[in-house]
Amino acid sequence: EDQVTQSPEALRLQEGESSSLNCSYTVSGLRGLFWYRQDPGKGPEFLFTLYSAGEEKEKERLKATLTKKESFLHITAPKPEDSATYLCAVRIPTNSASKLTFGTGTRLQVTL
Amino acid sequence: EAGVAQSPRYKIIEKRQSVAFWCNPISGHATLYWYQQILGQGPKLLIQFQNNGVVDDSQLPKDRFSAERLKGVDSTLKIQPAKLEDSAVYLCASSLARGVGELFFGEGSRLTVL
Numbered sequence: 395e396d397q398v399t400q401s402p403e404a405l406r407l408q409e410g411e412s413s414s415l416n417c418s419y420t421v422s423g424l425r426g427l428f429w430y431r432q433d434p435g436k437g438p439e440f441l442f443t444l445y446s447a448g449e450e451k452e453k454e455r456l457k458a459t460l461t462k463k464e465s466f467l468h469i470t471a472p473k474p475e476d477s478a479t480y481l482c483a484v485r486i487p488t489n490s491a492s493k494l495t496f497g498t499g500t501r502l503q504v505t506l
Numbered sequence: 507e508a509g510v511a512q513s514p515r516y517k518i519i520e521k522r523q524s525v526a527f528w529c530n531p532i533s534g535h536a537t538l539y540w541y542q543q544i545l546g547q548g549p550k551l552l553i554q555f556q557n558n559g560v561v562d563d564s565q566l567p568k569d570r571f572s573a574e575r576l577k578g579v580d581s582t583l584k585i586q587p588a589k590l591e592d593s594a595v596y597l598c599a600s601s602l603a604r605g606v607g608e609l610f611f612g613e614g615s616r617l618t619v620l
Contacts, residue, residue: 398548425605426607428607428608435613435614436611436613436614437510437597437599437611437612437613437614438549438597438609438611439611440607440608440609440610443607443608481548481549483548483607485605485607488562488564489564491554491556491561491562491604491605492604492605493551493554493562494551494607494609495551496548496549496550497548498546498547498548499548
């Protein structure tokens with residue numbers, strides 16, 4: 395069965411304290427891995443797309459990397475405004491098309 | 507550019523009552539999705555439309571949930587009758603085409619079933 399597992403469930407960092415979030419997957423026929431950010435009371439907001447092992451994408455203090463079994467979202471010198479839930483999703487083929495399957499997310503809190 | 511619009515933002519109903527949610531996607535987006543997000547979980551796809559046709563509704567509880575996108579633009583998701591376990595946020599998203607990973611989400615409709 396296709397699965398997406400994110401860890402840790404929650405992470406509390408001090409401002410400037412770098413860390414990484416993990417997304418591991420067991421998927422047949424992966425067609426892309428995606429990272430989203432979700433603020434409380436809002437819908438998810440797209441961050442990155444990764445398609446092949448070794449690929450990296452960067453945006454401000456965030457960098458996403460991909461291997462054959464997992465992806466990492468590295469947060470360098472985070473600020474309080476980076477506090478959010480970060481969701482990982484994989485695109486898998488279905489009988490009729492393909493669909494995004496989301497993990498349960500990592501709740502990140504960055505304090506002063 | 508206007509984003510994905512959803513209404514109502516909040517709804518409280520008794521179990522066995524019915525409820526409907528409305529979504530207007532970004533102009534020109536052919537693909538529309540309804541996701542259910544239960545507290546503490548990631549979004550789960552309920553149904554995917556391509557224009558006004560259903561692409562995937564394999565996870566839609568069809569005995570109580572229905573959805574339509576009659577003119578290939580806005581969409582309605584209905585629940586009848588509602589159960590306690592339907593309490594969740596219902597997220598609508600749209601994308602330019604099928605098979606892309608960049609989905610644009612609305613702010614969601616939070617449903618509480620008492």
